[in-house]
Amino acid sequence: MKVKSILLALALFGGASVANAQNVGDLLKGLGGNSDITSTISNVIEGVFTKSDLTLEDLVGQYESTGPAVTFKSDNFLQKAGGLAGAAALETKLQPYYEQYGLTGMPLSIDKDANFTLSVMKVKLSGTIEQGDEGTFKFNLMVGGKMKVGTFTAYVEKSGKNLNLMFDASKLKDIISTVGKFSGVNIAKTLSSLLDSYDGACVGFKMEYKGEPQADSTESSVSTSVDEDQQKDKVEDGINALKGLLNKKKK
Numbered sequence: 001m002k003v004k005s006i007l008l009a010l011a012l013f014g015g016a017s018v019a020n021a022q023n024v025g026d027l028l029k030g031l032g033g034n035s036d037i038t039s040t041i042s043n044v045i046e047g048v049f050t051k052s053d054l055t056l057e058d059l060v061g062q063y064e065s066t067g068p069a070v071t072f073k074s075d076n077f078l079q080k081a082g083g084l085a086g087a088a089a090l091e092t093k094l095q096p097y098y099e100q101y102g103l104t105g106m107p108l109s110i111d112k113d114a115n116f117t118l119s120v121m122k123v124k125l126s127g128t129i130e131q132g133d134e135g136t137f138k139f140n141l142m143v144g145g146k147m148k149v150g151t152f153t154a155y156v157e158k159s160g161k162n163l164n165l166m167f168d169a170s171k172l173k174d175i176i177s178t179v180g181k182f183s184g185v186n187i188a189k190t191l192s193s194l195l196d197s198y199d200g201a202c203v204g205f206k207m208e209y210k211g212e213p214q215a216d217s218t219e220s221s222v223s224t225s226v227d228e229d230q231q232k233d234k235v236e237d238g239i240n241a242l243k244g245l246l247n248k249k250k251k
Contacts, residue, residue, distance in 0.1 A: 047071065047072060047075075047078050047083075047084050047087050048071060048072050048073070048074060048075055048078055049071045049072065049073055049135070049155050049157070049166075049202055050071075050135070050157055051134035051135045052134065052135040052157070052158070053134070053135075054135050054156055054158055055131065056114045056129060056131055056137070057112070058158060059110045059129065059137070059156065059163065060110050060111060060112050060212075060213060061109075061110060061161065061209050061210070061211065061212060061213055062107070062108070062109045062209075062210040062211050062212065062213050062214070063107070063108040063109075063110075063162075063163060063207035063208060063209055063210060064105060064106065064107055064108070064207065064208050064210055065098075065103060065104055065105060065106040065108070065205040065206065065207055065208075066104060066205075066206045066207075066208050067091075067095055067098055067104055067205070067206050068091050068094040068095060068098050068103075068203065068204070068205065068206070069091075069157075069164040069165070069166050069203070069204050069205055069206045070087050070090050070091045070094070070166070070201060070202070070203050071087070071155065071157070071164070071166060071201075071202050072087060072200050072201055072202065073200045073201075073202060074200065076200070078200075087201075090194075090198055090201065090203070093194060094191075094194070094203070097187075097188065097190075097191045097194075100188075101121055101176070101185060101187065101191075102120075102121050102122070103120070103121075103176075103205065106118065106119055106120060106205065107119050108165070108207055109213045109214065110129065110213060111213045111214075112213075114128055114129045114130070115127070115128055115129075116128070116129055116139070120175070120176070120179045121176075121179050121180065121183040121185055122183055123143065123179045123182045123183050124143070124144070125141050125142065125143060125149065125179070126142055126144075126145050127139060127140040127141050127142045128140045129154075132153060132154075135155065135156055135157065136153055136154065136155055136156070137153070137154045137156055138151055138152070138153055138154070139151065139152050139153075139154050141175070143179075143182060149175070149178050149179075150174070150178075152167050152171050152174075152175065153167070153168070153171075154166065154167055154204070155167070155202045155204075160209075161209035162206070162207060162208050162209050163206075163207040163209070164204065164205070164206055164207070165204045165205050165207050166202040166203055166204030166205075167202065167203065167204050168201075168202060168203075169195040169196070169198050169199075169201040169202070169203045170195065170196060172195060172203050172204060173187070173191075173192055173195040173196065176191075177192075
């Protein structure tokens with residue numbers, strides 16, 4: 001009941017609740033109760049992306065995705081989406097798709113040199129991160145350390161050691177679609193249209209901190225991909241050699 005009362009009070013205060021969003025999570029945790037409810041209420045109250053002075057050093061660590069993270073670029077976009085209730089509804093709608101496509105439990109590692117690895121739908125992405133403005137960062141995504149996917153602006157919020165890593169909704173769709181081509185998984189039309197319909201939304205992942213990154217995380221990811229490519233080349237060479245022998249016998 002205490003949580004419900006505080007949520008109602010914050011809703012009545014309106015804009016003030018958004019301005020003090022960074023303290024809401026700690027306030028609710030202090031009251032005890034179900035952690036999932038506390039997390040959901042905290043996210044609903046925040047609503048709008050909180051600009052910050054986060055640096056690359058603040059992102060270093062190993063993380064694991066626990067579900068969707070949703071915020072909006074401004075109050076105007078938030079209200080167009082239906083206010084705080086609309087933001088909460090989007091997160092609820094995304095949850096089953098995250099579970100279906102393996103977007104929960106994804107490991108993310110960021111080292112002190114701003115290199116990262118991220119496994120999405122069993123496809124390993126890697127690359128570098130560049131500092132942006134007021135809590136934003138540029139992720140240069142590559143597959144296997146060789147094929148460039150693109151550069152995407154990420155909106156990052158940090159609570160304690162945990163991160164909310166988000167992208168423009170349309171860009172997140174592009175990332176998932178691209179990775180799907182390598183994994184053989186096509187995202188559902190419903191998920192695609194859902195991400196398209198929320199203009200001004202930043203959508204991504206809640207990342208739970210798991211510890212310090214491994215020093216060779218990026219290198220191991222790249223070398224693994226190279227080994228897999230070499231194996232494929234050997235198989236293709238073997239098939240070509242077999243075809244050559246068969247053609248000689250026919251002659």
